[in-house]
Amino acid sequence: MEIFSSFWPWYVTGPLIGLYVPALYLLVNRHFGISSTLRDICAACIRPSARYFKYDWKAQRWRLVFVAGIAIGGFVSGGTLATAPQGQVSAHTLSVLSSLGVKDFSSMIPADLFSWGSLLTLRGSLLIAGGGFLVGFGTRYAEGCTSGHSIHGIATFQRASVIATLCFFLGGLISTYLLLPFILKL
Amino acid sequence: MVYFIVMLLGMFFGMILTNGEVTSWFRIQEMFRFDSFHMYGVIGSAIAVGAISMLLVKKLGVRSMQGEPVVIETKKLGKGTAIGGIIFGIGWALTGACPGPLYALAGCGYPAYFIALLSAVGGTLVYGLVRDRLPR
Numbered sequence: 001m002e003i004f005s006s007f008w009p010w011y012v013t014g015p016l017i018g019l020y021v022p023a024l025y026l027l028v029n030r031h032f033g034i035s036s037t038l039r040d041i042c043a044a045c046i047r048p049s050a051r052y053f054k055y056d057w058k059a060q061r062w063r064l065v066f067v068a069g070i071a072i073g074g075f076v077s078g079g080t081l082a083t084a085p086q087g088q089v090s091a092h093t094l095s096v097l098s099s100l101g102v103k104d105f106s107s108m109i110p111a112d113l114f115s116w117g118s119l120l121t122l123r124g125s126l127l128i129a130g131g132g133f134l135v136g137f138g139t140r141y142a143e144g145c146t147s148g149h150s151i152h153g154i155a156t157f158q159r160a161s162v163i164a165t166l167c168f169f170l171g172g173l174i175s176t177y178l179l180l181p182f183i184l185k186l
Numbered sequence: 187m188v189y190f191i192v193m194l195l196g197m198f199f200g201m202i203l204t205n206g207e208v209t210s211w212f213r214i215q216e217m218f219r220f221d222s223f224h225m226y227g228v229i230g231s232a233i234a235v236g237a238i239s240m241l242l243v244k245k246l247g248v249r250s251m252q253g254e255p256v257v258i259e260t261k262k263l264g265k266g267t268a269i270g271g272i273i274f275g276i277g278w279a280l281t282g283a284c285p286g287p288l289y290a291l292a293g294c295g296y297p298a299y300f301i302a303l304l305s306a307v308g309g310t311l312v313y314g315l316v317r318d319r320l321p322r
Contacts, residue, residue, distance in 0.1 A: 069196020
């Protein structure tokens with residue numbers, strides 16, 4: 001069972017993810033994508049009166065089952081891997097992050113930035129709640145995320161998805177080089 | 187039965203994301219700093235395998251489990267694709283997670299990511315409320 005308690009290389013991870021594109025078409029004849037579930041959750045649990053949320057989310061119930069499964073899968077793997085040290089991450093990245101103020105490198109998520117305590121700080125709430133908000137707002141505005149656009153969209157040769165992906169990266173670069181150094185000092 | 191398989195596929199996906207370090211905040215930083223091939227390898231090979239398998243599906247005329255022909259869903263290109271894309275990208279680098287990993291990390295038990303996921307739902311809620319006023 002060691003294979004489940006170790007990190008997998010990109011050439012195993014990537015192809016397995018790629019297989020989800022045909023798998024979901026063959027199983028439910030719908031495209032692989034995750035961000036639409038954020039809309040489903042709003043429609044199902046909050047039921048806002050805006051037109052955007054008035055659609056037959058129940059017909060796509062399989063998506064909510066899918067992401068519930070993702071959470072369970074994270075639980076299964078996370079238990080063993082959550083505290084694995086990050087020695088395989090580039091030394092350059094780690095040293096730059098250290099100079100920007102990141103202190104905890106003992107697991108895949110820096111505990112000094114992402115914890116209950118950090119939520120009470122401006123820095124933590126910007127990273128966690130601010131960042132999360134932008135993910136939810138932006139993916140729906142773009143009508144897709146890295147799964148729907150970058151993987152499914154590009155694999156099916158869609159121009160909109162190539163553009164979306166380039167913009168995802170542009171946003172990430174703006175954040176990494178301009179926003180993060182500033183936020184980490186708060 | 188289909189729902190059971192979907193649940194299993196979802197579980198396996200959560201494991202792939204975690205074991206493949208797609209959920210690692212550090213790996214995402216590393217990606218945006220171009221310090222390693224790892225994430226590019228993951229995304230690139232995912233696209234390649236997705237593309238090849240879909241071409242095979244089309245060529246062989248494979249049908250869905252319900253017997254229907256596979257219909258590829260197309261994405262519309264609009265101003266939102268770019269503006270929304272940049273907004274999402276900004277959030278992606280801050281949280282280190284895109285939507286899939288948000289679910290996986292919440293499942294891992296990180297309290298911060300429960301909040302990040304809730305905030306993402308909040309972001310979608312606000313988008314839905316203001317979208318008529320946004321350039322699209």
